[in-house]
């Protein structure tokens with residue numbers, strides 16, 4: 001009786017308002033795995049207790065499972081006492097407490113969805129969040145059922161010499177026939193999405209950490225033997241994270257061991273399973289030969305993120321999946337601040353806002369917009385979004401700003417202490433902030449409910465007679481699917497006024513905008529001041545101001561808030577580019593002067609300069625237009641880049657020569673120099689100087705690190721020089737056997753501003769090294785391509801067809817990863833009608849595909865509404 005019903009039924013909608021506490025609890029579970037890639041047997045023993053006074057049966061979720069045995073209190077269950085319901089096993093139970101046993105058989109090597117127990121490069125590993133545990137054994141697969149786990153694994157000792165699971169190792173032994181076994185116990189009750197096991201031939205980078213109360217923790221990073229030399233950075237990041245969480249949040253690690261395993265095939269970045277984090281290898285492995293500085297920072301940030309989940313996610317977990325941002329938004333906020341503390345606060349904030357605008361603002365203005373706490377979903381995997389993660393982090397950041405550091409810490413202490421060992425809600429978090437921080441967050445709660453990015457118009461008017469200025473603020477929150485009307489939000493705006501004569505900042509204030517229209521008056525201004533608003537990006541909103549180009553130029557040179565300074569520079573560039581696209585005469589000289597000033601200011605951090613002088617992305621420019629015109633945007637941006645390159649050519653040559661390093665170092669100074677050097681190379685190549693490709697090729701060949709090598713390759717890939725082909729060939733031959741680095745070869749070409757990118761991507765999709773079975777490879781080619789606005793939106797519609805073909809083919813193997821490629825196609829309303837029609841046609845073609853997954857069905861059907 002194989003159960004295929006889940007793939008045949010019309011997707012069912014799950015609603016937040018339908019939440020009910022579980023009918024049955026499972027305080028203890030013992031799992032016994034007889035591991036084998038082709039056929040693994042899973043025997044589960046559940047102690048179950050009836051929760052409340054009811055007579056409903058026990059329902060154990062299952063996905064693709066067939067019960068080979070069912071026992072209650074040791075006895076086989078009569079056929080009329082159990083049934084199957086959409087994959088779940090339903091058992092009628094007479095009493096309040098029982099022991100239920102089931103036996104199933106699964107085939108990890110056939111599991112291409114990478115959810116549940118699967119095989120990756122000779123390893124067996126698990127991924128259970130959100131609903132993968134039901135693909136391993138029958139269980140109430142919901143985060144508010146917390147159990148103590150005891151796990152026994154038996155496996156072939158030669159193939160799987162290492163056996164890991166959550167918690168602490170307790171016993172191990174030999175078995176006949178070359179097999180062995182191990183048992184792990186996890187003393188902390190946890191939801192099943194945090195279950196994990198790994199079996200394989202792994203080597204360990206072992207270290208230790210002594211916690212603030214003096215307990216010693218054994219740390220292990222487990223990888224293939226050959227990858228051991230690439231694990232040092234991850235280990236350092238882990239130790240730093242452990243110390244940081246003690247220092248900043250007072251949170252200590254709680255088990256005797258903490259293990260991390262790197263796997264090559266993984267749907268997301270990494271997973272915070274209790275005591276046994278499982279990582280996409282791209283967020284563990286790093287060395288100068290193969291990892292860029294961005295990769296190094298990614299390793300540090302993701303290691304921290306997963307470690308921080310031990311408190312924000314594991315010790316305090318989520319009641320239901322609508323509360324996902326409770327753990328994700330808070331944990332992203334924590335990892336962002338950790339990374340800022342490890343490097344530069346200013347640069348980290350700029351990078352985080354860039355990501356928020358690129359991913360979350362786009363999501364929030366499209367058909368898939370949803371609140372940070374959604375009201376409904378068809379497939380929860382589709383809700384691991386930039387809104388839940390990044391906008392969720394901004395909500396925590398706003399609360400932290402409004403409370404101030406001490407009261408925020410009082411709030412988080414209260415939250416952790418009050419809810420330790422529980423499954424909590426976003427409301428619980430806000431209430432802890434209110435009580436611990438002694439603040440009323442009544443109106444602030446709307447941030448959890450209302451989707452859409454608020455727009456704030458800020459108009460500053462000066463009254464010379466009264467010597468006062470008035471700042472008029474108006475907010476609107478745009479309609480989003482299911483939410484046509486919006487209420488005004490509570491928006492914290494850090495604001496300062498600059499004296500135009502002295503250049504002095506007369507004080508930073510936190511203005512709370514709580515009404516649709518509100519004004520603030522400031523006294524003592526004989527001359528009109530210059531407005532600096534949303535400093536530090538204090539609220540995730542779009543601000544429109546009546547500031548002149550001269551005001552922006554002033555702020556780009558003088559604002560003492562680095563984010564606001566960067567922002568002024570970007571706005572200066574946006575105004576010029578949008579003007580150029582609209583065919584207006586624009587003054588580009590101000591932009592060139594601002595870039596020259598920043599790039600020659602010896603007091604500025606080079607990493608900041610590199611951020612400040614780079615042109616806004618094509619996608620960001622598209623967001624500023626009523627209808628996105630990819631060709632006009634590309635042409636305008638490219639022309640300005642060429643002009644900046646040509647006019648400041650000596651400066652780019654000078655920076656490029658001056659920042660050449662002699663030996664690789666990972667310090668902030670060395671990273672900043674590389675970042676600025678790569679930007680200088682980009683402008684030098686754009687200048688049209690005849691030796692541009694030679695200089696780029698020189699950097700490519702001489703670099704002793706991947707940051708400079710890949711940037712040189714990317715610069716060459718934008719052009720049509722002979723050096724382009726040479727560098728791509730060299731890169732391919734050097735890294736053809738290193739999957740993570742070969743991903744960069746695919747990605748660089750898919751992301752290039754090259755007139756033939758669409759055709760090249762089509763060819764690369766047929767390359768012998770391309771495969772749909774590895775999510776990193778798919779993202780490197782099609783994910784990067786769909787983010788290349790100019791190429792993806794080629795007027796022929798070929799880009800849309802390529803991505804739709806990929807979605808259709810991939811959906812049969814890995815629906816989660818396929819569904820993540822849908823959003824770029826879903827943004828058709830933002831484009832001209834010929835493009836919109838082509839995009840819709842591809843979405844409709846996908847929807848007609850027989851047997852389409854729930855994941856892709858949800859994303860495509862919402863995108864067509």
Ligand code: 0A1
Pocket residue numbers: 127128129130267268269270271272305306328384
């Ligand atoms: N909780 C993880 C993200 C994650 C979600 C689902 C997964 O399933 C494939 C994997 C990872 C995190 O926030 O890091």
Ligand code: ZN
Pocket residue numbers: 305309327328331
């Ligand atoms: Zn997370």
